[in-house]
Amino acid sequence: MSGPNKNYDPVEVAALDPEAIDQAVASALAAASAATTLDELKALRAAHQGDRSPLALANREIGALPPSAKAEAGKRVGQARGRVGQAFTARQAELEAERDERILVEETLDLTVVDDARPIGARHPISLITERVEDIFVAMGWEIAEGPEVEAEWLNFDALNLGPDHPARQMQDTLFVAPEGSGLVLRTHTSPVQVRTMLDREPPIYVLCPGKVFRSDPLDATHTPVFHQFEGLVVDEGITMAHLKGSLDAFVARLFGEGTVTRLRPSYFPFTEPSAEIDVRCWICSGEDDNCRTCGGTGWIEVGGSGMVNRRVLSAAGIDPDRYTGFAFGLGIERSLMLRHGVADMHDIVEGDVRFSAQFGMEI
């Protein structure tokens, strides 16, 4: 800084030379408009407006001027600093506006985007296969019938030719509804819907009844205490065992695919005569593993029971057995699912893990 000098002419102080000041202003304005980011602008502002900038240094020289020169020099430097300050402030406002605009675009939240962080659920494969089975029979012209899960003992057993002392009553491990003697059970099969349907409707009858059933069976690879069956019942004039076989063959080909190997094995059910178990070739070992856990080494898995409706059952339901005959079958839905999809263990079906269900797709 120069010292006090009475004859001082501001024009002679280099820093206060009008041309030098104009140049400092021009260079500051150019720098301000050339800045492309706020950080760059901040650095340039320090260089052109800070304590060590040409205009700040010029400002300091004013103090040393004689009073007569101070006003003019002060006005010139003050205006120059004002223009520079305005230019930087205006450019800052522009850059801030650009930044805000950019942030709005870059950080826009699309609230319509599906949030896949939360896994979606899946319908249980038992529901899906039940609907498939229903579709197959409805396409053949059959109707869907329903009955309650808490059932009258009479319909679950007696009307099906299983009297109170009938040994076959022990074949199904029944869960009775309290109190003792209530006359109610958790239905052990869907067969009571046969009787309900025959009491409700006149032949010809072609119905399918899917539903939940209960037995005190322990949970293992092929058994569960709560499972599902679908019951088929046909009552019409002239119905024979051939109609039963034909209907089952058509159904099995549709659900499991052509070429599925099945067999009807003579058996006994009090409500059908003659009766047959429906077996399918083991879907895990195809009969080639004597130690197979799924079929127990027999090569066959029983999926249901069937037969011609016993004339005593027709009579109990008020249908003339001399005019009408019928067939019935009852298949396990869990076993059908295992067969269709090669599920080796019942535990997977009953445990309710969504990762198991999700493999079957999200059919609605």
Ligand code: FA5
């Ligand atoms: C019956 O329940 C008869 N009502 C079927 C019937 C209907 C025969 C109409 C004749 C005429 P069964 O107890 O065998 O039969 O059971 C039928 C099917 O249910 C079995 O073949 C099997 O596929 C399935 N099933 C039986 N117990 C279980 C269980 N604990 N867990 C899973 N599925 C089972």
